[in-house]
Amino acid sequence: MTDEIETTPESARKPGTSPSETPQPAAPQVVHHTTIVRERSGSGMGVVLAVILLVAAIAAIYVFNQQSTSEVAKNDAVTQAANKIGNAAADVGEAAKQAADTVTDKSSGNP
Known part of the structure; x- marks a missing residue:
């Protein structure tokens, strides 16, 4: 956000007058522009939440x-x-099968 403030030097005013009562001199008046820049930064909470996520x-x-590895091992x-x-x-x-063959061989008379 940028604000511009126009200021008049103290030397351009007559003593005892307010800035609104200052007469305009015939010579070119020197006007000073003051620019105020306000930078607002976050608290960093977004970064903290991103790291947590x-x-x-x-x-x-x-x-x-x-869990997948243990499932594979179990399988x-x-x-x-x-x-x-x-x-x-x-x-x-x-x-x-061998026992059945042996029983069959003995019952049929084969040694």
């Missing part, structure tokens, strides 16, 4: 990423356990 966003991303563990159970079932099936 940035930290909160980074924390949220970190937490979400950690891998379940997959490995299922594979082991499948392998064990295949081994049991093979043993059952």
Whole structure:
């Protein structure tokens, strides 16, 4: 915001007169212009809020990423356990087949 104030030097006035009663001299009058510049800056609250929001966003991303990593680890563990159970079932099936073959061979008279 800029304000302009026009001032008259004290030497141009007659003693005992107010500025409005000052007669205009015949010679050119010297006029001084005073410019007042007022700069208003914020309190910095916007910057503080922006930093807080940035930290909160980074924390949220970190937490979400950690949860995703633990989900993947849990899924891998379940997959490995299922594979082991499948392998064990295949081994049991093979043993059952061999036992059935042995029983069949003995009952049919084959040594």
